[in-house]
Every structure is written in C-alpha cells, then in structure tokens.
Amino acid sequence: MDNIREELEQYRAQIDDVDRELLACLAARFRLSETIGLLKRSADVHVVQQDRATEVKKRYETLGTSQGLRPDFILELFHLIHQESCRVQDRLR
Numbered sequence: 171m172d173n174i175r176e177e178l179e180q181y182r183a184q185i186d187d188v189d190r191e192l193l194a195c196l197a198a199r200f201r202l203s204e205t206i207g208l209l210k211r212s213a214d215v216h217v218v219q220q221d222r223a224t225e226v227k228k229r230y231e232t233l234g235t236s237q238g239l240r241p242d243f244i245l246e247l248f249h250l251i252h253q254e255s256c257r258v259q260d261r262l263r
C-alpha cells in the first residue's frame with residue numbers, strides 16, 4: 171500500500187509539472203495573440219480571421235489525432251482557445 175501511495179505521488183508530481191507547462195504555453199500563446207491584436211488594431215483589421223481560424227483548427231485535428239486525442243476533445247479545445255484569443259484581442263479595441 172505504501173509503495174502504491176508513493177508511486178501515485180510520483181505520477182501526480184509529473185501531472186503537476188505537465189500542467190505547469192500547459193499553462194505557461196497557453197499564456198505564451200495569448201501574449202502572441204495580444205501582439206497580433208495590436209497589429210490588427212493599427213491596420214484596422216477584424217479580430218476574427220475565418221480562413222486562418224479554419225487553418226488552425228485543421229492543424230489541431232491533425233496534430234491532436236496523431237497524439238491519440240479524441241476528435242471531440244480537440245474541437246472543444248480549439249474553440250475554447252480561439253474564443254479566448256479573440257477576447258484578448260477584443261479587449262484592445
């Protein structure tokens with residue numbers, strides 16, 4: 171039982187590390203989105219760029235499925251991230 175508890179703690183520590191990386195990556199992505207948002211604002215370009223969003227979504231599907239992620243999950247994740255990215259840029263207007 172003690173061994174199992176120890177092993178569990180080790181895996182949980184690994185999950186905590188991965189979560190830290192995930193959140194750091196997300197924050198980096200939104201900082202880039204903010205920079206793009208400033209460029210769009212100065213060029214009077216719309217926040218939502220449907221062609222680019224479709225391209226990004228396709229990349230999520232390709233990369234996500236190749237990593238064994240569930241297609242529905244990939245789609246939800248893309249929508250969540252794209253929505254937040256647009257919110258970040260909308261706030262600059």
Ligand SMILES: O=C(O)C(=O)C[C@]1(C(=O)O)C=C[C@@H](O)C=C1
Pocket residue numbers: 203206207217218219220222223226251252255256
């Ligand atoms: O590529 C852009 O124009 C972005 O602003 C980035 C981004 C994204 O987060 O991937 C956000 C909004 C657009 O609809 C398309 C893509």
